[in-house]
Amino acid sequence: MAVRPFDLSVYLITDETLAGPRGVVETVRQAVAGGVTLVQLRDPVNKTRHLVETAAALMDLLRPLGIPLIINDRVDVALAVDADGVHVGQSDMRPAKVRELIGPDRILGLSVSRVSELVPEDIDVVDYLGVGPVYFTATKPNAPTPIGFEGVAAIRAATKLPIVVIGGVQAKNGEAAIRSGGDGLAVVSAIMAADDPKAVASELAAVVAAAKSG
Amino acid sequence: MAVRPFDLSVYLITDETLAGPRGVVETVRQAVAGGVTLVQLRDPVNKTRHLVETAAALMDLLRPLGIPLIINDRVDVALAVDADGVHVGQSDMRPAKVRELIGPDRILGLSVSRVSELVPEDIDVVDYLGVGPVYFTATKPNAPTPIGFEGVAAIRAATKLPIVVIGGVQAKNGEAAIRSGGDGLAVVSAIMAADDPKAVASELAAVVAAAKSG
Known part of the structure; x- marks a missing residue:
């Protein structure tokens, strides 16, 4: 079975703290109205019951819209809500084991x-790579050393997998991110902490579309 | 399919910090030599890859001995290493969902x-209940208010499920824990931080055997 279709163009990673009183689900709702193409639930803080409840609420929102929900790290949460995929880092479960647990058709990112x-x-x-961080970001203080757009380009040259660029990416440097080899932009704070998530998502979507056609 | 057999008599919950330089796997090795009947891997601190590696090492140790390994909270880790079961708390995934993910034959504790x-x-x-905490313990500072042996007895009277008693349980109060309705004693620091885990496990096994026959 082939993996289900996905579009990395505007890839939103959630952060419950940054969402503030508006909440994760409402922030995502506004952001997808602006053009987010894929959502990753990332929550290394809260307990499992809360994660499952948030993930289920996001599935209710996103599935009717055809926007995939991917769960960061937690294969158990992904299976519990029948999410569209899982994203793992270098300290998470090995991708081959994740693939064994989620089956052939769910999306798997690394x-x-x-x-x-x-x-x-x-x-x-x-199925795709998250490449970065381009810059240092406060969202993930323990992330690897920033690799710059040169680092993205080096990885682009070494693999055919789709790439979403992450780490300090926003509208003003989005074109450079796509030109360095990205198929899309992954953002956390740019949208989660935005006053108007829809407007930011819409701007990012326009930047990606322009960079890809240019 | 019926759940696989298990014995709650001397139920060891791991703690990597308390194990110190001896490590979790070596501490468990010594403890099972003394009479531990079931091991729960609990690690709310480390990243998933480390959890899976520790769980796999414990499976290699325990499966040949016929001692079940149960994973605290993380259904993904349990599935990744084909562990014997999962233990969840009131803030973890709902038991019915866990049962759906782990199938009918793995052990599920609450x-x-x-x-x-x-x-x-x-x-x-x-399949069984972890009941407590009897006393306040430093191992789990956010645990519910201690319920004493009266609290254990009240739950014993309300269910037929096997019960393992937890929270400040040790050799000197183990008889009281069994008499209050426990089928076994769950310990963390008493064994994980012991100079001689085998000796402590052996003492606990003797206490449980005496209390059950007395």
Whole structure:
């Protein structure tokens, strides 16, 4: 079975703290109205019951819209709500094991920050790469050293997998991110903390579309 | 399919910090030599890859001995290593959903501290209860208010499920824990931080055997 279709253009990663009193689900609702094409639920803080409840609410919102929901790290949460996929980092479960647990048709993404992380046992089972961080970001203080757009380009040259660029990416540098080899932009705070998530998502969608056609 | 057999008599819950430089796997190895009958891997701190590696090492140790390994909270880790079961608390995934994910034959345990938590939707799908905390313990500072042995007895009177008593339980009060309705003693620091885990496990096994026959 082939993996279900997905579009990395405007890839939103949730952050409950940044969403503030508006909440994760309402922020995502506004953002998808602006053009977010894929949502990743990331929550390394809260307990599992809360994660499952948030994930279920996001599925109720996104499935009718045909926008995939991917769960960061937690295969159990993904299976519990029948999410569209899982995204793992270098300290999470190995991609081959994740693939075994989620089956062939769910989307599987992997974070990489160096060409040396493109090992066949991982790469052969994933559907896309999250590449970065381009810049240092306060959202993920323990992230690897920033790799710049040169780092993205190096990984782009080394693999055919679709790439979503992450780490300090926003409208003003979005064109550079796509030109360095990205198929889309992954953002956290740019949307989650925005006064108007819909407007920011819409601007990012326009930047990606322009960069791809240019 | 019936759930696989298990014995709650001396139920060890791991703690990597308390194990210190000896490590979780070596501490468990010594403890099972003394009479531990079931091991629960609990690690709310480390990343998923580390959890899976520890769980796999414990499976290699325990499966040949016929001692079940149960994973706290993380259904994904349990499935990844084909563990014998999962233990959840009141803030983890709902037991009915866990049962759906782990299938009918794996062991499923639930922490309860009040009779009001014995709701049919949970109770009908679990195989045993972890009841406590009897006393306040530093191992789990956010645990519910201690319920004493009276609290254990109240839950014992309200359900036929096997009960393992937890929270400040050790050799000197183990008899009281069994007499209050427990089928076994769950310990963390008493074994994980012990100079001689085998000796402590052996003492606990003797206490449980004496209390059950007395």
